Amino acid sequence: MRKTMRFFVLMLTVVVFMLGVAAVSAANLPQSDDDISAGAQLYDKWYARLSVSAPEGNHPLWERQTSNTRSGAETWRCAECHGWDYQGAAGAYGSGSHYTGFPSLFVLAGRLSEQEIIDHLNGKIDPLHDFSGLMDDNSLRQLAVFLKEGLVDDSEIIDPVSLKVRSGNVENGKNRFETVCAACHGVDGKTQALHSDALEQSLGDVASRDPYRFLHRSRFGVAGVVMPIGRDLGWSTDDSRDVLAYVQTLPTTTDKPVPAGAGADSEPAPQVGGPAPGIFGGIVTGLGVFFGMFGMSILFILGFVAFLGAIVFILSKRK
Ligand code: HEC
Numbered sequence: 001m002r003k004t005m006r007f008f009v010l011m012l013t014v015v016v017f018m019l020g021v022a023a024v025s026a027a028n029l030p031q032s033d034d035d036i037s038a039g040a041q042l043y044d045k046w047y048a049r050l051s052v053s054a055p056e057g058n059h060p061l062w063e064r065q066t067s068n069t070r071s072g073a074e075t076w077r078c079a080e081c082h083g084w085d086y087q088g089a090a091g092a093y094g095s096g097s098h099y100t101g102f103p104s105l106f107v108l109a110g111r112l113s114e115q116e117i118i119d120h121l122n123g124k125i126d127p128l129h130d131f132s133g134l135m136d137d138n139s140l141r142q143l144a145v146f147l148k149e150g151l152v153d154d155s156e157i158i159d160p161v162s163l164k165v166r167s168g169n170v171e172n173g174k175n176r177f178e179t180v181c182a183a184c185h186g187v188d189g190k191t192q193a194l195h196s197d198a199l200e201q202s203l204g205d206v207a208s209r210d211p212y213r214f215l216h217r218s219r220f221g222v223a224g225v226v227m228p229i230g231r232d233l234g235w236s237t238d239d240s241r242d243v244l245a246y247v248q249t250l251p252t253t254t255d256k257p258v259p260a261g262a263g264a265d266s267e268p269a270p271q272v273g274g275p276a277p278g279i280f281g282g283i284v285t286g287l288g289v290f291f292g293m294f295g296m297s298i299l300f301i302l303g304f305v306a307f308l309g310a311i312v313f314i315l316s317k318r319k
């Protein structure tokens with residue numbers, strides 16, 4: 001009887017110790033989901049980040065413009081109205097098919113408080129600009145944090161006509177690209193097909209045609225995509241620009257239409273299952289598997305302890 005009890009206590013100690021180890025390792029994991037990156041991904045495509053479908057029809061404010069002829073889900077994205085450079089009609093979307101005339105968000109950056117920005121997002125300022133029924137409070141806050149602290153002004157370094165980086169350290173960009181990004185995108189940027197605007201593109205295409213989107217996504221990530229990002233890698237503003245400058249030297253493809261079934265708004269397809277490509281993905285998968293196994297073993301041990309407890313209980317009743 002004594003022995004069983006001692007074993008029981010020992011097992012409990014082991015379980016508590018293992019739970020402690022799990023908690024400590026979880027706390028030490030790199031923070032890839034900080035407010036700024038989360039807010040940036042919401043800005044990109046909030047419904048993808050929140051794994052919900054976009055509302056039906058066009059955004060109500062869409063009626064205030066007629067120049068941008070897109071419709072449906074796209075019209076609900078912050079990036080479609082305010083631009084990848086955050087400058088709205090004052091920036092890259094000042095002309096062309098994306099032109100709406102909607103305002104730049106830069107004016108706000110330092111000036112408004114987080115709460116004042118949130119008030120622009122929950123309909124307090126303009127009832128038609130109300131996203132509070134579509135996202136939770138934390139997402140609105142993350143958007144505000146991103147707008148206040150995450151915006152980068154790259155307009156000085158990107159030539160508005162050629163869209164090329166005016167001056168950049170291409171050697172630094174090449175180094176960074178080849179050590180981290182090439183694992184998935186390939187040294188020529190063509191390995192990972194990118195889906196956007198109903199086209200299949202290489203990374204060189206995106207860098208050359210939409211440099212601001214390239215910068216936004218390589219700094220802050222793409223919702224639903226497992227990928228190392230500049231913000232987590234400790235890249236400076238200039239490092240991201242250098243990588244852009246280098247990727248702009250990579251070959252562009254002749255666009256191929258997206259295979260049937262992929263849908264018009266299919267960029268980027270979230271990755272589900274399968275072995276993770278590249279070293280970073282491997283680490284993430286590895287950690288996932290590790291903690292998955294960990295959880296299973298804890299469950300198993302708890303079950304075992306319960307079983308022992310039952311035996312102890314039965315034995316003590318017998319006496
Ligand atoms: C359909 C187009 C559209 C979408 C989508 C949209 N906005 Fe706006 N936004 C506007 C317009 C128009 C204004 C200015 C007038 C107003 O507030 O209605 C504005 C104003 C703002 C302002 C105040 C800026 C200022 O200087 O007045 C902020 C902040 C803002 N938007 C952030 C966002 C964020 C974040 C998202 C994504 C959740 C978003 N917007 C989505 C059209 C849009």
Ligand code: HEC
Nearest residue numbers: 180181184194195196214217218225227268269277278281
């Ligand atoms: C683990 C694999 C992986 C690694 C490593 C990786 N990416 Fe990606 N990347 C992806 C996937 C997957 C997509 C989305 C594909 C799609 O569009 O369906 C993507 C998308 C992108 C996009 C968005 C393209 C667009 O259409 O707007 C950019 C920009 C990008 N990656 C840059 C980088 C940079 C810069 C690095 C290095 C820091 C990097 N990636 C490393 C897998 C990776």
